[in-house]
Amino acid sequence: MEEGRVYLGNLDVAAKRARDILLGKIKLEKVVDWANAFSLWPVHLTTSCCSTEFAATFGPRFDGEQFGALPWVGPRQTNLIVIEGTVTRKMACAVRVTWEQMPHPKFAIAMGACALDGGLFYNSYNVVRPWEVIPIDIYIPGCPPRPESVARAIVELQRRIRSRRVASSWIREGWRPDRDYVAPKEDYCSWQRTSSPVPL
Amino acid sequence: MAVHEALAAIIGWPPIWQVLIIGFIGSLVVSIFAVWFERKAAARVQRRLGPYWASPRLGGLLHLIADLARYAFQYPIIPRRVDVVPFLAAPIAGLIIALLPLAVIPFTSNPSYWPLPPAAMEYSLLIALAIATLPPIFIIAAGWASNNPFAVIGGVREAFIIVAYELIAILGFLGAAAAVGSFNLVEIVAAQEGFKWLILLNPIAFLAVFIAIVMSTSAFPFEIPESEAEVVAGPFTEYSGILYALNMGGAYMRRFVLAILTVLAFLGGWQPLTPGEGLLWGYILPSIVVVAKAVVIVLAISFLRAVYGRYRLDQALDMAWKILLPLALAGIALGLIEASIGVV
Amino acid sequence: MSGEVRVYGGWRDDLGLRVIPSKRIGKDVYEVFIGPQHPGSGHMRIIIRVDGDVIVEADPDIGYVHRTMEKLGEIRGWIKPIPLFERMAIHDACNITLPYVRAVEKLMGVEAPLRAKYLRVLLCEINRIASHLYGFAIFSIFLGHSTMYMWAMGDREVFIQLAEELTGARLTHSYPIPGGVRRDIPQGFPDMARRAVRYMRKRLEEYRKMFLENPVIRSRLEGVGVIPKNLAAELGLVGPNARGSGIAYDVRIIEPYEVYDELDFEVPVYTEGDALARTYVRVEEIAQSLRIIEQVVDWLEKKPREPIVDESIYKKYPPLHKKILESQGRAKLLPWMATMKVPAGAAIGRGETGRGEIIYYVESDGGVNPYRVRIVTPSARNVIAFKYALPGHRVMDLPAIYGSLDYFPPEADR
Amino acid sequence: MAPRVGLRSLEKRRTLIDGVRSNIHVLMLGVKYFVNPRRMTLVYPREYPKLSEGYRGFIILKKEKCISCAACARICPSAAMKMIRVQEPDPKHPGKAKMKQYPVINYQRCIFCGYCVDVCPTEALYHVNYHDIVYDNLADMFWDLETFQREPEYKTAAEGRPVRIVIHEELGLVKVPVEDKA
């Protein structure tokens, strides 16, 4: 394809060239990182009882919205997923599907001892470690962690995004240099729900 | 000098000034300010801080710029099962159509800067109202194209809401036109000379129009199409990235455009300032006065988010048909009585 | 109605997974999945069969937070399950673990001293208020009223601050132990508690104006989700859901555990049975809990600081433990408690949590571990209300009914 | 003095005037709080709450007091406290090493319930009164013997001013700045 027709030809090629110009020559990287850092909207996915402390974090006393984090509705419009506590075998499918539906660049915080190594339920047959399901950036110990710990995690994540340029590198290379992408060992959604047999 | 005149001619040309500068750039700025005010006012009522850390001195205004930039640089997902053409066209067309009523609204009494020929100006209120009813169709198209049950339910709810508020908005504005006796917005504004604003003379019609605007752009008590608790994000569930920003921005821009229409009909448009000759005095300053009053109305609507919950769909429709319709008709009756007495 | 099942809009996601958002089952009956990731459903999935806008049948698909409490309860000995069972509803920690501890005390034949009983009732009432306020917060998010969420969360922080001063942890205190409690009240606690009670009474007045009398909220709640008295009795609903439908049943009256029979309070009962009645029951219960806290704090302030652990345990305390109990008010545990044996037998411990009556059936074979711990939590008994109260309502009533039942999935899935 | 059951019922249907009056009440209440919000927000990185001494924060070991009785490892509900065997010079007859076991903690599982601190016969474990420390990898959370004896580095104290939270009759929670920069 000659040089001249590249803008008219394939849409993907043109988009890539536009991206290289935007990110390469014009210093938009800092703007992209700053924008992603100050508008981390957590998706509304409550996995278990740490959601009480997550709700307190966005209450009036430890106002999460002062960092620009606004718990929003759908996975499509948000870029942060907070694993609040235990992820059971059934919930792992919901976590994985929600993570897949979120657009890049996206980040994950594992909150609570249950999300790190199973906490009190370390040897339960129905509990899965979240870092086997999705790649996680920040871990918060505690059961449940204090709202300041969650606020500290958001602040640390903001500093990590801006210092290590995570958001713009995601857009430029399409993957995360600092976190190898975790492919699910086993498909957590293999089970099929049996619908209630009561006919109408 | 030629460049100066050319520039003044371009800016002075009503469609450029009204649709592009006030319409696109102006409503973008007003929308960002309205969203910031909405989050900050809700935060104050809720005894908390609201967006703060992006720009501590500015009270967190830059958070809105950060949200917009994040949506702009996010990877837009177009799901496989989606009908791509209407999926992409709906938000963009919805935004453009939302700005079109500005093309027919006069911002000054100086005839040289009227957007329509004087003959057509006689029906400027009707034309503006007609165009203002188009945008919801694109929201329904967005819901239908994204092929998601929640989106379809959201889109159908938007259709229900249009049927309810359309009639009340039109009757409310007719109440104002009845009081003055003509559909020409310039005459309506002229008739409200010396603070005889129609909001004071015909408050019933203003209340009907105000509630109709709150319903049409799904502001808080009537946030039913995008209500989080039932349909995840209504018609915009499948949108991500810049497409979602266009959709959400479209709602706020429609609120700004309808607010401008209300200002002209009820709050005496460019009233305290009598537009003189030339570009500055004849066109730019009156439109700034109109925009300022429109911003006040938009902020008032944003404040409702802090104090109200969400009506059920059938309750909203009942309220529209059983309470607001008689209210709007009473507004027209009051307008006719005032016209016959000659108050205006 | 055999009919072919046409899959509407099913797609194979990039996970290679057949995700069906909604199935068309009948002529115009759809099955919509209000899934675990949904602002209106919390950590569970409700599958509703919808004919137009009216719900025809609702099937709650729970188990997303099933953390095997009963199985782990059988391998962890007698003391370790206390923090384990507390994780079922951490904003109501004392009410959830106290019945288990009382069941173990019944089996061991141990009796907590009077001061420890008053301390237990104090923390239980603080947790009840915090649990009701948390229920209000989630309920108002379902109705779209974000201000009420913030106010309820803010005032809940006042009572969490009280619990933090008393026990050293915000939510997961694991405060009762078989034979007593772990900490005594710090110095400035009584007047801090009285200030909190006076503050909350003023705030309840503003709640009534902003939430209960709000025209939008009132129109969403009045006459919605009506559960008549005999249906509520038939379904075995508990707590405010039963008391909202006219059933005068409260474990604190039926089996007055700890010192509830010496306290002067009222249990509110409404007869309408709709979502508004249940909400009013919870507001009244907050007011009554405030009265109880005042009486308990007065009693604790007057009486001298006796040891807060049972006599049989306090005898075995070495001097270091006794000194710490006097100076820091902190009851130390003894190493043999990790592997203590409880005489054989079966006991039922009951308690009134914020959401209703919780029951522990604890069976011991005299060994180190309990032989069987059967837990029936209030939300586990309220789940059936979804199946029988939802049909016939509109889809938009689902959040109103879900919120008014104050249903907390981690507690229901155990 | 005994508890009683109080039967109550809701007031009947409300007229349109009630609707308008309650609308006005709600709006007046909203404006009243808009004008004077009486905020209770903690501006986090700048102010951090100084928790009371009895707060159950991170757990630290005083190695010299430990008599390695493993009571803490046995009572830990989430098996976070583990015992490791360490060669130590024998105080009684020098030159020979003696096997002694010490606890190490795994903060991935620790639930901060404080059972280990309460069960320790010689008070060798104690609570620090702060809690908000986060990690960005899992390995650092399993502390070995040295890190278990050092108090974790508290970044928030370096960045912000300590504030004490007091319950106030009128405003709910009030922040009282603490003078000493502990």
Add this chain to the structure above:
Amino acid sequence: MVEARERAEGVVGPRRYEEVLKAARSRAEEALRAVGVSFSIEEGKGFVDLVVDVDSVVRAAEALKAAGFDHVVSVTAVDYPKRKQIKVAYHVTSYLDPEIAGGIVGLAVYLPRASPEMPSLTSVWVSAEFMEREVYEFFGVHFRGHPDLRPLLLVPELAEKHPLRKDFVVREESIYEGVPERVRRG
């Protein structure tokens, strides 16, 4: 005035719980004797279990329901591998009848551990429906006549393993294992 209203409503005052339990127990025994169902008594602290055999359990349940025990508090199943039996007890109490409101009486049945099966009592007490599904998935007790017997909490492949039986062993970690290598060297 408040006391008068209580009596009118027939609300149970805070009598000692033992009296309520005694009243409930005698009421249940009379009901079973009236129907002619032979039962044996198992004492428990805070409740009492009336053990009946499998084929007369539905009759006993209807008798108890008629006697005023209107809802099930808990369907408790206990696995006894040594005696090769599974005990399923329906702990019932009453809301509407003030004399026995709150007193817990258990209707217990011993089933063979190999293939535990019994008639479902959902037709008598609606509130037992979800709890019977739970006992079905955790213990494998098949309830004949249950409207929709599906796993309630567990993932299907776990539901086949019946986790709460004693032979489904969950191992407890000892206090020495699970320490990574770099920490063990100290």
